[in-house]
Amino acid sequence: MAGSKVVDPTPKLPALSLFALAKFTAQAGQNLFFAALLVTAGTANHAAAGLSSFFVAMLLASLAFGVPGGALADRIGPSRGFALGGIARAAVMLAWLLGPKSAMAVPAVVFAYSAVSQVYSPSEMALVRTLGGRRHGAVHSLVLTLQFAGQGLAVAALAPFLWWLGGTPAMAAGAAAVAAVAAAAACGLAVATARLRLELPARGSAFRDTLRFFRRHAIAREAVIALALTSMVVQGSIVALPLYLRNDLAAGSFGAALVVGAAALGVGAGLLAVALRLGPGGASATIRTAVLAMAVGTLALASLDYGLRAALELTEVGPFVDLDLSLGASFAVAVPVAFLLGLAVALALLAARTALTAAAPVAHQSRVFAVQAVLTDAFVVLPLVLFGIGVEVAGARPVLALMGGVAGFAFLVLEGRVVIGWLHAPAREPAPAPVPVERD
Known part of the structure; x- marks a missing residue:
């Protein structure tokens, strides 16, 4: 089967540098652009409908164009797909x-941006194998680090400054300028990969081959489950966390920063662990461990502080009761659990991506990640709607408990393959007893 060819197993540093620049600036431009769109949609007369339509338009474009976008990226090669997607997003x-910035136009703009991103995003994932040699985990860790750095730059620095400078038009202009830099870097990367002959466009591979890959490889199915669960936990936590901090922890600014900071430290620890240690051979075990940690963490946030508080009251040991009164059992649970969840999310995300990169055929890299993204989006949409309603009606704790139950079920599904294999393994026959030899 024809496909991309890597000439040696070492990372290609010049091309990798262009890739890193493109990823960082693209992420900063995207978040700045989204901030401008959300401000426009949120200040309209029907703000709730406008904000909801933002996410619906993004999801619909992903479901409609995800698989064709991945197929196009495989057909022309991931570096060219990366450049084409970058140019289209900047456009x-x-x-x-240049057009009228009305709230009514926001869903159409978001749909168009998400549609062209269906070529860009799978190309980005496919380039990990092209540029990273055998260091799949390290390059995926780099990609996620650059994503967080670009988001931080846009949200913490660029968006406030440009809003102060000129409002939404200044934010939109800044986003377009940064996206133009990203597109230029992506085009430079396409030229560099062509000169180094790092890849050849895929030829003669059908979409059914991609589906066959998911049917035949258990690690691919494990990765899809882990990525869908990670997306659900992250987005569900974003929905539930504000109410949890306000009502259940009664946290002020310092308390909220403590919990969020612990989660950020956990994510950083996961990024470092994957960059230094994770290889394709350890991806499956890492996925199962991370899924179990997500189940334990969300269930702990939902109820463990109640048990801790009851234990402290029943023991009536002075120092521990005083600790409960001064700091709160809820914070004693929330801070370490936030670290655990951050670590688990990073490990699950990176291990699943590393597994797909290592297992997928070279000619199918973009389509494999495109199909994975479509499956993830299709799985997450209904739980997110239910979580949003559940938080409003029942509060944060039941939603956290529900997420923990889903994560626990996912862990049982992942472990089921091992358990079933163990149950169906043929029993060992007892070793024959030594036969005594009669001597004359």
């Missing part, structure tokens, strides 16, 4: 900048 931002 959408420029069109929004």
Whole structure:
């Protein structure tokens, strides 16, 4: 089967540097662009409908164009798909900048941006194998680190400054300018990979081959389960966390920063662990461990502090009761559990991506990640709707408990393959007893 060819197993540092620049600037431009769109949608007369339509338009484009986008990226090669997607995303931002910035136009702009991103995103994932040699885990860790860095730059620095400088138009102009830098870096990467002959466009591979890959490889199915669960836990936590901090922890600014900071430290620890230690051979075990940690963590946030408080009251040991009164059993649970959840999310995400990169055929890299993204989005949409309603009606704890139950069920599914194999393994026959030899 024809496909991309890597000439040696070492990372390609010049091309990897261009890839890193493109990823960082693209992420910063995207978040700045989204901030401008959300401000426009949120200040309209029907703000709730506008914000909801933002996410619906993004999801619909992903479901409609995810698989065709991945197929196109495989057909022309991931570096060319990366460049084409970067140019198209910058063009959408420029069109929004030059056109009327009404709230009614936001869903159409988001749909267009998400549609062209269906070529860009799977190409980005496929480039990990092209550029990273055998260091799949390290390059995926780098990609996620650059994503967080770009988001932080946009949200913490660029968006407030440009809003102060000129409001939404200044934010849109800044986003288009940063996206243009990202597109230029992506085009430079495409030229570099062509000169180094790092890849050849895929030829003669059908979509059914990609589906066959998911049917035949258990690690691919494990990765899809882990990525869908990670997306659900992250987005469900975003929905539940504000109410949990306010009502259940009664946390002020310092308490909220403590919990969020612990989660960020956990994510950082996961990034470092994967960059230094994770290889394709350890991906499956890491996925199962991380899924179990997510189940334990969400269930602990939902109820463990009640048990801790009861234990402290029943023991009536002075120092521990005083500790409960001064700091609160809820914080004693929430801070370490936040670290655990951050670590688990990072490990599950990176281990699953590493597993797909290592297992997928070279000619199918983009389509494999495109199919995975479509399956993940299709799985997450209903739970997120239920979580949003559940938080409003029942509070944060039942939603956290439900997420823990889903994560626990996912862990049982992942472990089921091992358990079933163990149950169906043929029993060992007892070793024959030594036969005494009669001597004359």
